[in-house]
Every structure is written in C-alpha cells, then in structure tokens.
Amino acid sequence: MKYYIKDSTVGKIIEKDNVLELVTYLEEVCQRHFKKSRKSYMDDMISLGYGYDDVNGMYFTERMSEIFDIGVKRNDSVYYRTNIHEHARNLHYKEEMGD
Numbered sequence: 001m002k003y004y005i006k007d008s009t010v011g012k013i014i015e016k017d018n019v020l021e022l023v024t025y026l027e028e029v030c031q032r033h034f035k036k037s038r039k040s041y042m043d044d045m046i047s048l049g050y051g052y053d054d055v056n057g058m059y060f061t062e063r064m065s066e067i068f069d070i071g072v073k074r075n076d077s078v079y080y081r082t083n084i085h086e087h088a089r090n091l092h093y094k095e096e097m098g099d
Helices: 019-034 038-047 058-064 084-097
Strands: 002-007 012-016 069-073 079-081
Touching: 002 019, 012 019, 019 038, 019 058, 019 084, 038 058, 058 084, 069 084
Parallel strands: none
Antiparallel strands: 002 012, 002 069, 069 079
C-alpha cells in the first residue's frame, strides 16, 4: 500500500512509501503553491487561530488535504482519500496486535 497526493502544482499523482516521505513532499508542494516554507505557512495558520504544527506533520497534512487530494493507494490500484496519519497508526496497531 502506498500513500499519494494528487499534486495539481505539477499535474501528477505522486506516490510515496510512507507518511514521512509524503509529508516531506508536501513541504515542496507548499513552497510551489503558496510560495512559503512549511514553517512560514504554519506560522500563518497559527496567527489565524488554526492551531499549531507538530513534529510528525499531522496538522500540516490536515491543512494541505483541504486543498490537495491526499490518501492511500490500495493494492487494487484504487485511490482512497483519507487521513494518512490515522491510516498509518491503525495499520501499525493492526500489525502489532494482529487482525
């Protein structure tokens, strides 16, 4: 299973193997779309009262998912828009605890 973003700034669907890689790519998308770094973008969100960013980029990803289609590409090659951080957490617990 892969994580994806439909990146309208380059007109492609970008797939990554894990959440951290996708969050890192989102920083590039933020730079292209908003002409701002992730830190600058999140500082603006904080000043508007939207909260804060955390180390794993959960809030950053949530804000970016309002603009870009972000989710999971399943093994059947179907794209599902979802919260990738929750998906990764649930997958981790499923593997740890068994199904």
